[in-house]
Amino acid sequence: MIELKGVTKIYGGKVKALDDVSLSVDDGCIYGFLGPNGAGKTTTIKLMTGIIKPDSGSVLVNGLPAMSIESKKNIGFVPDDPNVFLRLKGVEYLSFMADMYEVRSAEREERIRELGARFEMSSALGDKIQSYSHGMRQKIVIMGALMHRPRVWILDEPMTGLDPKSSFELKKMMREHAELGNTVFFSTHVLEVAEKLCDKLAVISEGRILYAGDMADLKRKADTSLEKMFLEMTEHA
Numbered sequence: 001m002i003e004l005k006g007v008t009k010i011y012g013g014k015v016k017a018l019d020d021v022s023l024s025v026d027d028g029c030i031y032g033f034l035g036p037n038g039a040g041k042t043t044t045i046k047l048m049t050g051i052i053k054p055d056s057g058s059v060l061v062n063g064l065p066a067m068s069i070e071s072k073k074n075i076g077f078v079p080d081d082p083n084v085f086l087r088l089k090g091v092e093y094l095s096f097m098a099d100m101y102e103v104r105s106a107e108r109e110e111r112i113r114e115l116g117a118r119f120e121m122s123s124a125l126g127d128k129i130q131s132y133s134h135g136m137r138q139k140i141v142i143m144g145a146l147m148h149r150p151r152v153w154i155l156d157e158p159m160t161g162l163d164p165k166s167s168f169e170l171k172k173m174m175r176e177h178a179e180l181g182n183t184v185f186f187s188t189h190v191l192e193v194a195e196k197l198c199d200k201l202a203v204i205s206e207g208r209i210l211y212a213g214d215m216a217d218l219k220r221k222a223d224t225s226l227e228k229m230f231l232e233m234t235e236h237a
Contacts, residue, residue, distance in 0.1 A: 001024070001025060001026055001027050001060075001061075001062055001063070001183060002023070002024070002025035002048055002059075002060070002061050002152065002154075002183060002185060003023070003024050003025075003058075003059070003060045004021055004022055004023040004024075004044070004047070004048070004057065004058075004059050005022050005057055005058045005059075005060075006020050006021075006022055006056065006057035006058070007020070007021045007022070007044075007047060007054045007056070007057035007058070007059060008020055008021070008054065008055050008056045008057055009040075009043055009047065009052070009054055009055055009207075010055050016207055017040050017043040017207055018040050018043055018044060018047075018054075018207045019206075019207040019208050020057070020208075021040070021044065021057070021204075021207070021208070021209055022057075022209070023044075023202055023209060023212055024212075025183060025185050025200075026183075026200070027181050027182060027183050028178055028179070028181045028182070028183075029178055029183075029184070029199035029200055030174055030175065030178050030184045030186070030197055030198050030199050030200075031183075031184065031185045031186075031198065031199070031200045031201065031202070032186060032187075032188060032194040032197070032198035032200070032201035032202075032215075033045075033185065033186065033187040033188070033201065033202055033204065034187070034188065034189075034191070034194055034201060034202070034203050034204070035187075035203060035204035035205055035234070036205060036234055039204045039205050039206060039207070039234075040204050040206075040207040041156070041187045041204060042080060042156060042187070043207075044204070045077075045154055045156050045185075045187060047059050047066060048061065048066055048075075048154055048185070049066065049072070049075055049077045049154055050065075050066040050067040050068070050071060050072055050075075053067060061074060061075060061152055062074055062151065062152065073101065073148075073150075074150055074151045074152050075150055075152045075153075075154055076145040076146050076148070076150035076152065076153045076154070077145055077154050077155075077156075078141055078142050078145045078153075078154070078155040078156060078158045079141070079156055080156040080157045080160070080187075082134065082137035082138045082140070082141040082161070083137060084129075084137075084141060085129060086128070086129045086130035087128060087129075087130060088128065088129055089125065089126055089127060089128050089129070090121065090124055090125035090126070090127060090128075090129060090132070090140050091112065091125040091126060093129060093140060093144055094108070094111075094112050094115075094125070094140070094143060094144055094147060095108065095112075096144075097144040097145070097147045097148075098111070098147045098148070101147060101148035102148075103147055103148050108147065111146075111147055111149075112125070112143075112147075115143040115146060115147075116143070118169055118173070119139045119142070119143060119166055119169060120165070120166070121136065121139055121140065121143065124136060133161075134161040135161040135162055135163055135166070137161075138158070138160065138161045138162055139162065139166055142155075142158060142170065146173075151182045151183065152182065152183040152185075153174070153177060153182070153183065153184045153185065153186070154185050154186070155184075155185070155186035155187070156186070156187050157186075157187055157188060157189065158170060158186055158188075159171075159188065159190065159193065171193075171197055174186070174197070175197075178199070194215075195215070198215050199214070199215060200212075200213060200214055200215060201213075201215055201218070203234070205234045210234070
């Protein structure tokens with residue numbers, strides 16, 4: 001579970017990226033996070049993962065402060081930029097991530113085989129990441145984030161650059177993870193994906209939450225497409 005209570009974040013003493021944001025992400029569901037560019041999505045995710053601190057308010061992950069090491073051990077984080085550790089081979093990067101999260105040798109080997117097969121990356125793991133396409137880099141970053149079987153998945157635009165088969169596989173894994181009672185939170189610009197995949201969602205614009213709740217309730221109240229609702233919300237804001 002992820003909880004933000006009255007969170008405000010200001011950059012440079014002037015730019016208010018988040019303005020008194022409160023949000024609750026329950027276990028056992030896929031929670032989508034939508035908003036236009038510059039709305040505050042990535043700032044929110046950086047707060048959830050403990051990369052930055054709020055100027056006011058609190059951020060808890062499974063009841064622990066997001067900045068704590070114990071909280072971070074429970075999180076699998078996929079950033080919006082997959083260009084990391086380019087000089088490492090794919091398998092070296094996965095081993096590095098396993099080291100960071102203290103994954104035992106036998107378990108990491110099994111996990112590398114499993115994830116390599118699911119994302120069709122097994123034959124490329126001996127190559128350097130700098131030789132990968134954008135989509136392959138995205139897949140290796142996702143694999144690294146999942147090496148330690150985290151309870152909480154926080155994914156920033158995770159399907160960008162993925163081929164249709166890998167995108168389908170990731171969505172399948174997200175559903176499997178949620179059905180085990182775990183947390184899946186992801187941001188996306190692809191409204192169709194959010195509409196089909198999410199159990200709940202929040203819409204943010206200019207650092208404020210415009211809507212947070214069940215996808216089914218939102219569609220029932222509005223009686224229209226998510227795309228039209230999103231455009232109306234953000235335009236009005």
